[in-house]
Amino acid sequence: MARVLIVDDEAGIRELCRVNLALAGYDVVEAADGFAAIEAAKRDKPDLIFLDVLMPGMSGWEVLSALRAEEATASIPVVMLTALNSEDDQIRGWEGGVVEYLTKPFNPLSLPDWAAAALEPLDPAEGEARRQRAVAKVSMVRALRK
Helix, strand or coil: EEEEEHHHHCCHHHHHHHHHHCCCCCEEECCHHHHHHHHHEEEEEEEEEEEECCCCCHHHHHHHHHHCCCCCCCCCCCEEEECCCCHHHHHHHHHHHEEEECCCCCCCHHHHHHHHHCCCCCHHHHHHHHHHHHHHHHHHHHHHHC
């Protein structure tokens, strides 16, 4: 059973995520802020993290950076789940190495599908292909802005 960490300062969002992921067979842990997220990631060793950006104290961007800087958490796939939907925010997510960037409002029934896709084992070639697709998305958005 895969373990998923849900990080969001809104209890209702965490509950929606927890219920839908648990019903699909995931072991779910939660964190209400960025500091708790980093501790939970180290302690609970999740297989996947759904991460909000707008949180008091420590933003999701700061959490993502801290996770990537730690050897023990650097390779955990992260899916951003946030109300921030601008191109700049999405670019920042892709450049930060997220595997997906989902925006609120979202369909909580789709979370198990997103989790399954993010957790799908990748051979090195597919991992590189995924990275290149993310880079291509960033490049395309930048080119469109000029």
